[in-house]
Amino acid sequence: MKLLFVADPLAGFKIHKDSTFAMMREAARRGHALYACEPHELSWQRGGRVEAQTRQVSLTGASGYGVTDWYRTVNEGRIALADFDAVVMRQDPPFDSEYFYATHLLGRAEAEGARVFNSPKALRDHPEKLAILEFPEFIAPTLVTRSAADVRRFHDEHRDIILKPLDGMGGMGIFRVKDDGLNLGSIIETLNRDGAQTVMVQKYLPAITAGDKRVLVIGGRPVPYSLARIPQGSEIRGNLAAGGKGVAQPLSERDREIAETIGPQLAARGLLLIGLDVIGDQLTEINVTSPTCFQEITDQTGFDVAAMFVEALEGAAPSR
Template sequence: MRAQPRRLLCVADALAGFKIAKDSTFAMLRECQRRGHELAVCTAADLHWQSGGPVQAWAQALELTGHPSDWYRVGARSALALRDFDAVLMRADPPFDSEYFYATHLLQQAEREGARVFNRPQALREHPEKLALLEFAQYAPPTLVTRSAAAIRAFHAEQRDIILKPLDGMGGMGIFRVGPDGLNLGVIIETLNRHGQCTVMVQRFLPEIAQGDKRVLLIGGEAVPFCLARIPQGGEVRGNLAAGGKGVAQPLSERDWALARAIGPQLAARGLLLVGLDVIGDCVTEINVTSPTCFQEITDQTGFDVAARFVDALEQALG
């Protein structure tokens, strides 16, 4: 039975920057419109609150045209209360910086006023992309989180081959590999920790990256049966699509399913409707909750409609 039409607000980056051939937020919106839901859009910068009133957004009605070059039409900007929508989709891209943090507080106030926000703002705040992994360390490679250059050097001496990355990066930004020779370790530490001012994540290098950094999508706590293996190209250590990796969709392995069953229900119970696990070999290396991607790549290569699965879960959550 078809769900009743809903009013949906999507908080996302500027539409003009979307690459609709592969954008997961676009796929969500297209499926929502196909089902007859009424769409509006704003950016995180459009959220605002003033005492005596509800949290509002300078939002615009959105219509997708179906034309690749002129793919959307928007109405006039108007101040709309978030609580007047049936659902608010928080799909602003990382980095998880101070402005993102402030946006989650505005969204949480909107929740107090009656809005339904997906993913839940408190859960977004409590599961920053890299550090969410700490709770599930039994599924992760040996990992260190520190500002200390000495601790990083000791970790390298123990593990011999390591990956270093900033906590606020995305798309493979700022990721370095240092092998057994320790070449450039000092300058890499200085670059990432800024002489002890910034916290860094360090992990043992996993050679299984050659087979891909797999994105396993969890929707409503359950795994999509296909993942996207992002395979490094041209001598790169990074598989991220933004860093030139090749995306190959494939069925989940038994280990992928086991990881999804172990982690998915816990995160869903906290209000995380959509989660992206990054899996290399047998290990989870990151847990992505802000704006997980790879919907269209999986759908295009396998025929499994990820966006339809997501909207099914959203409609079910709304009741």
């Protein structure tokens, strides 16, 4: 297969833990040709097709912490996305205006015959914080609002709450307000900006001390292990980017119930890979842009997550 990865700059990959690198390494092991571009290199012109300034890369075999010479460029050139067997969209959040525009170019490429994973339309239709609203049976008490008064009423009811922006990633902008309401007004002002910005508020889940579990679902099927991202010290966030410790563990019955209910539905909409965030037995987010934790799970359990992904990709987009 001829694969194009639309991703952040390759030179910035931390290959000791990067999931896109794990995908590329497994694809190369299976003999697939690897190409890469950045989102800003996508373009379309009347009379033509959606193209990208791409570079074909080969992997050097180098690995480890801090390694930068893990790939070399074989050649470069403009190639229509429809000429690839599959296009894998792996740009990291935030889902800002430029990300949104990129999904429209990718959608145009789909109309021209490209096979894009995850589906551009599905990426737009499933914002990572708000996608959980479709599955209220699995989530904790949750409020989405621009109203400061609504937030205060929610705190009055639940007494210990988490507030977060809808466009955050890696634990950015997450606040906890306990029963005493200390700094609630200031936090509302920071996140809500006098009603200009929507916020999500959720009841605090004490089970976070055991970890914020990342449950990966590939082709509608759950990976049998989650990665529990456990907050360290006085931190309330388990995100690895916020210093959380990742501990792989078998899925619980509840994890599997959530994954086996949601996974097939979202796979049918073009979401080949999703990452469910679960605290205790409650779903808190559905990650669709570039779910991670492949290498951490594989390193700790021996289960090859990247192989499961590439096998699903091969099944969804067989060579033409």
